[in-house]
Amino acid sequence: MTPPAARGIVLMTSRRCLQLATLPTLAAAAACWLVAVWSPPATGPTAAPGAASPWLALPTCTAVFACTIAGVLFWPTFARGREGSDWVVRLARGGLGGVPQAILGILLAQLLLTLPLACGLARALGAPAVAHLHHAPPPPAAPLLAAARRSLEFALPATDEWCAVHVQPLAGLPTADLVGAALAIHGDGELLGNLPARIVQTGQRVELSFPRRPLREVRVEYVDGSVPLAFPPGALVVVGATDRSTLWNGLLLALVALAPAFAACALAALAGTAAGTPTVVTVLASLVFVGTIGGVGAFDGAVTALLRGEWIASAAVRNASLTCGAIGASALLAASLARRRT
């Protein structure tokens, strides 16, 4: 007699998800890689791997969709009135008939599928071998820079060393004949350098690299020009000097992708306390769509960050993922209470 490969709910669900989701995910990954190779995005002379983010997002989303739907269809207590659910309710531990364990199985399968994509396919699509922390310090009040107000100061966390500054401000109408704004960057009172190009329009991004050093503060000085500049959040980014492996960054993307899947599964389970399988699957698919390629949450930005070589573990990503987790946990709690009432 061959002993069964999986006995518990987590591993059984995970195995079922892998059985159904592996092929579509591989097919999507292969198709996306081929498209990216044969028809790379036209980005001019400089490499812009961030432009390839749809080709990484699509197979990752395929894995998320396939795993969550396969898991929900596999486990009988996700929806009301499913065949054999009395068996499961009676035998599975906990008030939700094994749904939390099944969700864990779904997430495990999804992690196994998305990890190679986030680490391997991302490199194949041009992600740099190392990633760096990109920190956008909050701008000061009234963040305007012009001939009349010549400098803005940005506070930095003291724990890191930095090696570059990216500036991408909003440009206003010139106050005299058009002369692009020339900026100098100071760190802790010392001149780090002048930006290599004058800024004449919104969207223009200029970078300044400097030897790695700790910084507590960055000051941007308006040297000359006639174009006033505004620095909303994100217009100035400092780049950390520490090299971080893209493999770890890929792992972070795979973890970030778990958050919308968890929230979607938990909300689907909540819907399943009152609705049948078709409604539950519709709710699930809609929520997965919104949470991934729909742009709500951290996933979309994390894909682009991975391909650009930006370290994903920023406070914004962490907060968005924790919000998803909290929504999912609340939904499971509500589902448990609803089942107890029925």
Place this chain on the structure above:
Amino acid sequence: MTLAVSTRQLAVTFASRGNPAVHALQPLDLDLAAGRIVGVLGPNGSGKTTLLRVLAGLQAPTHGDVTVLGHAPGSASLRRQVAFQPAGALPLGVLSAREFLAWVGAELRLANADSDARAEHWLRRLELDRTGRRQLRTFSTGMQKRLALAAALLGDPAVLLLDEPTAGLDPFGSALVMDILRERAAAGALVLMASHHLLEVEEICDEVIVLYEGALRARGTIDELLASDAHALVVRGLDDAALAGLAETARQRGGEVLRIERPRDHLFALFRRLAQRRDGGT
């Protein structure tokens, strides 16, 4: 007599907004002893399944008290001691029979080796040991029923709640299931089975409960319920004239001859004999 199940004024009412309330079970007092096979009879909608679901802890009673082996139904301590076999199809249809039983064993917290040994025993006993990696969803109704019974028996329960345990089974399968249920009762388990197969109930059950519209209509042993003051005399080797003479003698002695018929065995009894012959030959 060890009491396995006890209900006092047990009632279940299903209420939904805009619809009249359905009294699935009306106040019901039951004491069921261990070591017996009790049949629950009644037409569709009479409350048989509701009674079993209440005892299994899947349905909360609207009113009244219930204890199973001295505990409230559905309490964690009864997970292994009380087994429930619902009437419908099995869940997790993509699993094989062994995988399904392995999951049941894991949920019952059986050690893997113990669970596998028990599973193998019941699969062999219920003639499912050659199903290999075949998925449950491809099983016939009868195979699913037999596997469901194997799952119910895996934890060696003291109370077996079975909803239509022989529905969809061939006569050989029914005979096998009934033999197993007899063994379980002999080993001290209470077997409570809802069924529409009256012949099987008559053959196997020590006691019968008859429900109608959620209310208890009759209860007792088969002999008590079918008791009669008539007697049957079964003879062989007499011609019609001699039979008429016998009948006349009975009348002269004050008796009433209700009918003279040629007795015929039931098909089910024939199948049982054939099954015994087959088992003896293998």
